[in-house]
Ligand SMILES: [Zn+2]
């Protein structure tokens with residue numbers, strides 16, 4: 072089958088004759104992929120490595136590169152293994168990528184995102200940039216009424232559902248979102264769903280800033296323009312925001328998010344940045360600010376809720392989708408283009424070229 076395969080840093084290959092997954096074993100289903108999104112972390116892994124196991128196999132899956140990547144995907148149930156009851160062949164589903172080991176302290180609490188052997192389908196075992204993939208049946212969530220491409224954005228939205236939940240968002244909160252990539256944009260939309268009175272987005276201008284407004288930001292400040300921070304303090308009465316969500320992907324953005332937080336209030340870090348953050352200890356104490364971390368999601372909580380918000384129209388992810396591509400162009404037109412062109416936001420890829428017809432005039 073066709074597949075996009077990660078071999079090593081700077082070595083991702085499009086393969087035409089990759090082995091198709093076998094008949095699904097008990098509790099598993101075989102999914103025919105409709106759409107799979109390119110995530111910022113796919114690009115990070117392509118450029119620098121870190122998440123996808125190359126030399127040491129992953130403790131839960133036993134897999135190491137070459138691995139079929141892609142963890143943000145929708146598809147159709149093609150075949151079910153023994154004992155599967157929640158889905159049948161033909162069901163349209165999104166696939167939650169987080170899989171717990173089922174045995175550790177966290178899995179017993181059904182908090183799979185904290186599993187000691189945390190596994191993400193498409194990062195630690197074969198994923199969605201292919202024609203077929205086998206996944207645990209319980210990770211499949213049935214949907215209807217929206218496009219399969221929109222449902223492929225449920226994963227990043229689920230990240231934001233958890234981030235805002237961790238940030239204890241409440242009705243009336245003023246919210247600031249640092250960054251306007253997919254996680255920033257989904258955070259804006261979720262903040263509005265959760266009842267934020269006002270959402271300010273700090274972006275670097277361009278198309279992403281326009282989409283930030285479409286996703287519900289009341290004010291978009293351009294961090295490349297002189298004086299934007301003065302305007303931020305003016306707009307927030309010199310106080311800052313009740314909840315600040317960092318999505319900038321780097322340490323300076325996290326420091327900025329912390330600075331923009333109101334005294335006594337909450338700042339959530341979603342960036343996957345590996346390094347120390349210099350923050351003055353006295354500022355944490357005297358300003359009584361809270362810093363919260365967040366990662367992952369669970370199929371029965373954040374992921375299922377994210378799908379509900381997309382399916383019932385509370386969140387419209389369409390403005391974020393900037394390209395629909397065939398799988399064969401995922402590296403050249405997808406990953407490479409996302410690295411070079413900041414006007415690209417969510418690039419979706421399909422192995423089924425018939426699905427592209429709808430988007431031919433893009
Ligand atoms: Zn992702």
Ligand SMILES: [Zn+2]
Pocket residue numbers: 171172173174175176177178185186187188189
């Ligand atoms: Zn576990």
